[in-house]
Structures are given as structure tokens and as C-alpha cells.
Amino acid sequence: MVTPLEYIRRLSRWARALMMLGVVLVTGCSAPHGPPAGALQDVQSIEIRYQYSGWGRVDEVHRLEPGAGRRTFQRSSQLDSQEDPDAVVTDAIPAQRVAELLWAVSAPPWPRERGVDAVARRVRPARILEQVLSYYSTPERGCTPRAFEARAHALLQRDSLKGQLGRYYANGIWTDDDPAMRVVIRYEHRPTQVLASNERTLLMLPWVLGDPGAGDAAVTTWSVPVSQALRRLLPESSKAFERLGRREDGSLVERIAATARVACKVQHR
Structure with missing residues (x-):
């Protein structure tokens, strides 16, 4: 029993x-999926360069090299601050963060739809709605502040938000904002890996893997983990750190506000 x-x-x-x-x-x-076997132990150095021009200028260089025992990596950051342009900040970061980047870069490329879906989960609808409402102006007949808010709120629901983000990424952003990031991962015994982006969009998506100038076949990926892993390798005082951490931006807010305004006018003609 x-x-x-x-x-x-x-x-x-x-x-x-x-x-x-x-x-x-x-x-x-x-x-x-994980980084290629032995890749972390084979890393010689990583260089992350972030440049920006438009509403100011930035030229940052971050170099990472393995420390003793490879449990940490030594980070040397030239932040190009106005107070001291030649200042270099050094510290140590866990090797696990480097492994996260190697994993993200070696993973199969993300298609655009997967990237947009991941970005949609990061966006804060309440924060966007708060900013969108500031765009309300003298309405067309019947398009009251409440009606405008209702249209904006509808655009921030899951599927509608993904649609807005899809158009945000597809149509490009035309501003004076001109960022560029280039990452070079050098190994002792493996080919160098390069990834880069000149995108003005959230998380600087998409990324281009490979160096066409060196004869590589460029591969595009919409991988959010690539952006997140890069950010975790940067000091918090970095402008690149700030950029890769944005969950919304003015261009997305303006797009949603304009769409809500048109929808509100059509509804109340």
C-alpha cells in the first residue's frame, strides 16, 4: 500500500x-544558442566608436581588453567631454557582459518583424500618450481634446502600436540628428567581427554585421539583444549609453500625434 x-x-x-x-x-x-565555443577566451579586444553630429558633436571611443584570468575586461573610455576632451575613464566590467555581445552577434539575424515586436514591448504607452497630448491644437469641428486623446490611446494598443512602429522604421527619420556607431571585435585566432549602424531610430536598428569595405558579405539584423548588449558594455556617462537606452523618441511621438489628429478629423467631419 x-x-x-x-x-x-x-x-x-x-x-x-x-x-x-x-x-x-x-x-x-x-x-x-550561445556564443561560439571558446570565443570569449579568444577575444583580444573590442572597440566601440560612437560619433554624432547635428545638435552638437560627440566622438567617443571605448576599448575593452581582457583582464587577468579573463573574469573581467578592462574598459578604457574617451568620452570627448567639453570640459576635458582628452579625459580617459578606466574601469573593469564582468566578462559575462562581453559574452552577451558575442552571443547576440553570433545568433541568427533577426527579421524586421521580430525586432519591431520586441521594440513594441519596450515602449511605454502612458509616457507617449502624455507627450502626444501636448500636440493637440485648435481642432476641426467635433474633434475635442477628449476625442483626440481617445484616438491617440487607440493607436497605442498592442497591434496598432506595432503598426505605428513598423511605419516609423520603414519611412526613416529626416532630422539633423546624425549618429554613427561602429564596433570591432578582434580575436587571437578568429576573423575580426564588425557591426555598425547609422540609424536615427530607437536602439539604432537595424545593425549591419560584417565589413563590406573588407570584402565581407553584409548581413542586416534587427536584433534588440545586440543593442542591449552594446549598451551594457558602455559607461553610464556615455552619450551612446543614453541613446541605446531610449524607449521612445520625438519622431515616434510626432508620428502618433499626426495620425491621431487625422483620424480624429475624419471621424468628426
């Missing part, structure tokens, strides 16, 4: 088995 204690033990084993089965069904039989 099975005792209550033995019954509980058997139930626990069944629960663990079902949980493992669920993991297999969700992730498949293959092992999770």
Missing part, C-alpha cells in the same frame, strides 16, 4: 518530468 509520503514523492517526480517535457516542447531538442 502506498503511503501518503510516498504518494507525494511520486507526484513530485511526475511534476518534474512534465516540466522537462514542457521545456523540450517549447525550446525544441537542440541546445540553447
